[in-house]
Every structure is written in structure tokens, then in C-alpha cells.
Amino acid sequence: MPRLNQNEDSLVQRIARVFAGEPADSHSTLKGQVGDDAALFAPKRGYETILTCDWFLEGTHFLRDKHPADAVGWKCLARAVSDIAAMGGQPRCFLLSLALPQACTGHWLDEFLRGLRRAARKFSCFLAGGDTTQRKEILINVMVVGEVRAGQAVLRSGAKPGDVIFVSGRLGEAELGLRLLRSANAAANKRIAAVKKHLYPEPRVALGMWLAGECLANAMMDLSDGLSSDLPRLCAASGVGARIEEAKLPIVPTAANKRTERFDGVQLALDGGDDYELLFAVPRGKVARIPRSFRGLLLTKIGEITRGRALLRKDKNNSKHELVAGGWDPFRKKS
């Protein structure tokens, strides 16, 4: 039930209460308290700090009637943690900026905080502070602080011609989940793997840390908007081109299931967003050190980095096409 007369201080206290007793409280590197002007964070010696922030907005990134509140809580943190993973870093703490309608300060908030706390525990990333206000729509911004050993961060800009392009997991699965969710009349069926991946994505922190620690990747990023939009960003930052092969893409086998057979697995893999898998470029001499799977997570060669700036996609018949960005872009989709 919505609690009326909720004011900002009691909202902050409620959030603090949900996170009280979490490991962060006893952690020597986090001082101050939720509700102070700012959070204090003692960085480890020899480490660099990684900073990232991510919007998660009702109507733009999620729908109040389709996305369970606990999934909103989980995903807003998972998305931002994925940016830390993409640098090879370890998440440490986060700030939560939350704007809520009065009607969401009761049950919805409880469920949201439950999902958020579950994610915080899973990713070892703890609430350090934030800002709250009232608003007609639910607005969320999550800022995550991570750490990486000095000099080990993997940027987007280091890819070199000849590097082999890898991706983790299956591409397009979260997009498939979103489509199933949108077409469903009933509440989300979280047991369907694709729906689960869309609602509760798992940032690839362990993989990113391993690749960075072993110096196996020249460049890396996470796939948040879709391969066809994100690969060009990595290539632009590195001043290189790329050639990928459709036949090698780790697609979701849509044809095997009546519920999904109308979707094209290759198109989902190219243009589907929200997978939060890692895309990374490995120098040829180190390719043998990349296993087929890392702790149960598939790792797949999908192409290579090339000289020049061309971005090519080889289809199943070996015909070459330009890779056209068809992923998520808020300024394209809505204009």
C-alpha cells in the first residue's frame, strides 16, 4: 500500500535500513553513512578507481506494468556494474539517485530495494549514498565505483589489426526476452531463460577481471546496445575496422521453439541490446589461451580486427555486407 506523508528524510532512512548490516558497514574502506552530504571511500593502494553512471528511466528503459519492481532494482545496478566489468575492474560501491511517484513509495519501493540488495550482494557492490526526490515517473541513475590494479584497465581504444574478436555468452537473448515480455498479456514468466536474461542480466565481472589480470585483451567493452552498434564504437575508438562472420555468432536457437520461431536469431544477435556480454579483441598470439568457456560461460570467436575503417559482415553464403548499426539508440528510435 502506498504510504502517504512519506517525506524525503524518511525515504532515505528506509533505504538505509534495507542496506544496514550489509558487508559494506563493516568494510574498512567505506565510511560516512547514507544520509550524510557525501560518501567517503578509501581506495586501495596501487589501484585506480573506475567511475561510471547509467540512466534507467521508466518509459525509456523499462515499463512499470511489464517489469517487476525487483527486476528494476536488480537491473539498474547490473547495467552499471557491467561498465566496470568492461574495463576489467571489480565493483566496490554505488550511489543511487531515485525519483519516485508518491504511489511507488510503498510496495513498489520495497520490491525495488529487495532486487537492488540482491544484486548488490551478488556483485559485492554496496550502497554508499545517493539522492532522492519526487517525480511523476520513476527515474533512476546509478553511479558505480570500481577498482582495477593500476595500468591493467582495458579500454575500448587498444584493438589492433589482426586481433581476434570474441564475445561471451549468447547474443540477442535479452532482446528475445524483451519481445516475449512485450507480447505477453500476463505477468512476466521468469522461468523462460530469455526473459530471465532480460530482467536479471549478469554482468561478466569475473571474466573481465581475468582477461585484464592476464593481459589477454587489447580492447574490451560490454554489449549494451547491440553488436552492430557497439562493435563500431570499439573500432572507432581504436582507429581500426572489423570483419565478423554471421555463421560464427553465438545466436539463440529460436527455431527450436514454437514461442520463438518467428524471430531471426542472427538479427537478434546483431541488433539486440541489453545482453551485457563482453566484446573483446585478443592478439593472435594469445588466442590459444582463451578457453571455449570460462566458468561455464561460452566464449566465441566471431571475426577479426582489420586495417582501415570498414566494418563488414559475412553472411552464411560468404557474401560481404556493410555492418549497419541497428542497435538501441534513444535519439534514433524516438525521433
Add this chain to the structure above:
Amino acid sequence: MPRLNQNEDSLVQRIARVFAGEPADSHSTLKGQVGDDAALFAPKRGYETILTCDWFLEGTHFLRDKHPADAVGWKCLARAVSDIAAMGGQPRCFLLSLALPQACTGHWLDEFLRGLRRAARKFSCFLAGGDTTQRKEILINVMVVGEVRAGQAVLRSGAKPGDVIFVSGRLGEAELGLRLLRSANAAANKRIAAVKKHLYPEPRVALGMWLAGECLANAMMDLSDGLSSDLPRLCAASGVGARIEEAKLPIVPTAANKRTERFDGVQLALDGGDDYELLFAVPRGKVARIPRSFRGLLLTKIGEITRGRALLRKDKNNSKHELVAGGWDPFRKKS
């Protein structure tokens, strides 16, 4: 003129271009680049990191037709930097989360970035990254990273009975500026001091650093929502009460001017938000070390910290009243 076909990548590049060549670029402690997954920040040895974030939302915190775009740019950063000042810290860098209507991606964005860059230079706080998306209304979230020598941060929770309560500057001036702005039919007259303070607040970074460095304050916070709302927060965090005297408040002399004579200076000082002055508690033995002004900024004793939890206000006739929170609270004002 609004630029159509603006997409997210070109927006990020435009923001990066405005900030290119800023000191941060040549600063050894900031690596990576705007547009990468996350920003890299090398903390100084022996310092703690301070983290804060602040909403700045159209309709809630500013009005598109009343607030010039460059003031929105200035103020969104100044507000967050003020939280760093309130801990006694020095701002270092910030992340900008920006959601814009398509119509604001032209002239409005240029002006916004101009104000933001001016503030960034003034506060020595540089753009390290962020996130952009499209939205019907302008949504801003700014996350600032600062630093303070380990152990020197001043929290809200350290006030002790007998401490003398000080504030910097004049209270209620920004609220007066807001009222003048709202009642004006024409564009904002930035030459009026109160309007200028509302539009372009100056966080008290130098004062906060001095107080922290000299260990002069037991507790400190910035006045963002108004004295009657913020002082109770400091007292609650410290487990103490307070008694302030109306006659001592550094109010704005509203009666002296025909434009402002209808406003009550004391009420403005108690309940007016957005001043971003510092509120701090000084142990009695150190009061003599606090000058009447610090680099031209007025410092005023307004009362003292007391045992128990009572919050009292003595009026001009020496009658005591309970101090009632009448400052800004998004959940009270709008519900």
C-alpha cells in the same frame, strides 16, 4: 536551431569536444576518455575519495522558461560540488548524466555546456564521463568525485553540546532570487545579487577545506534545503539539539528595497533553500580562531548545540519556539 538526426554518439562527441583541452586532459590523474565504458581516476596517496550525486530536474529543480540554459549548466555542477565542500574536500572530477528532448540538442545544449564548463573551470572539477539519452523533459544527474586528506573529512555527526553554530554568507538570498525570478515577466535580470545567487551559486570549497584542514569544525553540512530543514538533520546525525537566535541570523535586508520589501528576511533565512552556504559546529575553545569573514565571506554565530534533542528558535522578543522544518522537501511540497 535544434539539430535533427542527432544521435547518441554524436551527442557524446559534442560534449567531449566542448571539454577537450580542459586541464583534466593533461592531468595525470584522469585517464580514459569521455565515451569509454567508464572513467579512470587515480586517487592521491593518503587521501580518501568523496562521492556525491545530485538530481537537477526540469519542473522540480528548474524551469526551462525561467532558468537560462547556462545557469542550468552552472548550477547542476555547483550543487553537487557543494556536497564535497560540506565534507571539507576538494572537487576533482564529475560524471554528467543528461536526458534531453530533441529540441534541446541545439542552442540550449550549447548554452548549457558553456555554463557547465565555466563552473568546471571555476571549481577545478573536470568532466570524466557520463551517460546521455533522449527524454521529453530535461533530466540531469551530476556525480562528483572529490578528495580529502585521510581522517580530515567533516561529517554531520560530530556536533557536541556547547559547540557554537556558524553559517557562512547571507541566508535566504537564493530563495529571494527565486521569488523575484518567478514574479518577473521578462527574462532573468542577472545583475540583481539575489537572482545571481539563485542562478549561479558558489559552493564554499575554500572555506570547507580550511575548516577541515585546521580541524576547526566538529560537524558540517551545506544548506541546500533551508536552515530549518537542514539544521535538524545535522542534529539528528549528531544526537544533539540546538538553539538558534533569529536576531543573529545573517538575513538579506529586504526592507531596504521596494522590489523586496514584501518578503520577510527572517522567514527567507529559516526556510529558503538553494543557498549552498556552510553550516558548521565549532567547539567553544576554537571559536576565537573563526574570523568574522573568510576571504570576504561573512561568517556568523547563530546559536549553539545543546544536550537533548530539542530544536529551539529564539525570536526577537526572546520568546522560544520550536524550530519547525519549513524548507524544501519534494515529498512534502508536492503531495
